Amino acid sequence: MPVSIPKLSQWTIFSGKWKVFWLILLLVPYLLYLSFVVMKGQGPIDYETFMDIGNRFLQGVEVYGENSYYPLPYVMIFAFFAALPRPISQILWHLLPVIVSLLISGWNPLILLYAPLFSHFTGGQTALFGLLGLWGYRKTPDPSQAKGGVWLALTFLKPQLAIFPFGYALWTWWKEWQSSRxxxxxxxxxxxxFVAIYLPSFFVTPDWPLRWLENPRPLAERAMSGFLPRTLLYFISWKTIFYWLVWGILAGMLFWLIWRLNGKRISLDLLVLWGFVISPLVHDYDLIQLIPLLEPLLVLLSALLASIPGLLTIILAYEVDKAWYTFTFIAPIILAGWLLYQNKFLRLRKSSPHGEAVR
Incomplete structure (x- = not known):
């Protein structure tokens, strides 16, 4: 007999009026922080950087240089928010990712305790389209349905968040082509x-990809939240071939282990989680892309447990670069919770569009 894990909504303390109570209570830190930002008229440093980039675009001057690492379509989004009245820009920019996260989670108040969401909010960050794109693609992964492709294209506004979902899509498209030609x-x-998102930017600045790629973002300890690459960084310089050789071998071994533990299957969710463990390109706030994967209560609780050190880092050690290593634990712990949920607790082996197994 499988072990039954009750849904959060079945717990009296998280249903009905109690759910509203917890939602309001956990929103208080977010609203207090946003009120401070609006009253001060000064957002977090990254928000100010993005608005500066947007203003440069509006003024017709060069947008690529130090601290400007986004493709031009995203720069045009910066410009839109930079053109808004300051308070409206600050409120929308900070609150939209929180509202979307709550909508995706079914207004689950506990999602507000997920450290990457709070980090994304307090930093005024940019992973919203990666979150939306993965959520929509997971809802409609069938290659015969066009809708999933549109959602997937959204992730390309932040290319590093498109790598693993797109890799999974390519695999499913290849299998579909093999069967139907x-x-x-x-x-x-x-x-x-994808063309609709990117083509307009070429009419504005035809050579923007060359300018963009002239200033690639360097790999830095503070920003790196992939457990494998950041851990290796403490032992081997990333500028050496040996670093990347060890990284590749360990990443491959982890992939094989996940494949074996999951009954020789790799689902979309597992591929994305593996990507967050091994990618040197993801940052702490990018982990909000994993919110759609936190549907099972066991997986959500794993994410919240892993969030405790991250929340403490934000509150007590925000300026200490090494302290942000705590965020590298989140993806591996969610991955472990996901495998435990699927293979040890529920044993539900019914078909799923995400990899022939339950998410």
């Missing part, structure tokens, strides 16, 4: 949406 509708929809 037709390019899936989802692939066509992705291509059309």
């Amino acid at each position: 037709k390019i899936p509708r989802q692939a066509w929809a992705w291509l059309i949406a």
Whole structure:
């Protein structure tokens, strides 16, 4: 008999009026921080950087240089927010990711305790489209449905958050093509949406990709939240071939282990989680992309447990770069919770569009 794990809504303390109570209570720190930002008229440093980039775009001057690492379509989004009245820009920029996260989680108040969401909020960060894109793609992963391709294209506004979802999509499209000898509708929809997102920027600045790639973001300890690359960073310089050789071997071994533990299957969720463990390109706030994966209570509780050190880092050691190593534990612990939920507790082996197994 499988072990039954009750849903959060089945707990009286998190249902009905209690749910509203916890939602309001846990929103208080967010609203207090935002009130401070608006009254001061000064946002966190990254928000100010993004608005500065947006203003430079509006003024027709060079947008690429130090601390400008985003493709031009995202720069145009910065410009839109920079053009808004300051208080409206600050409120929308900071609150939209929180509201979207709550909507995706079914207004689960506990999602407000997820450290990457709080980090994203207090830093005024940019992973919203990665979150939305993965959520929508997970909802419609069938290659014969165009909608999933449109959602997937959104993740490309922040390319490092598109790598693993797109890799999974390519695999499903290849399998679909092998069986039908037709390019899936989802692939066509992705291509059309991708072109719609990126093409307008070339009319504005035709050579922007060259300017963008002239100043790649360096790998830095503070920003790196992949457990594997950051841990290796403390023993080997990332500028050496040996670092990348060890990284590649260990990443491959972890992939094989996940594949074995999951009954020789790799689902979309597992691939994305593996990516967050091994990628040197993801930052603490990028981990909000994992919110759609936190549906099972056991996985959510794993994420919240892993968030405790991260929340303490934000509150007590925000300026200490090494302290942010705590965020590297989040993806591995969620991955462990996911495998435990699927393979040890519930044993539900029914078909799933995300990899022939329950998410």
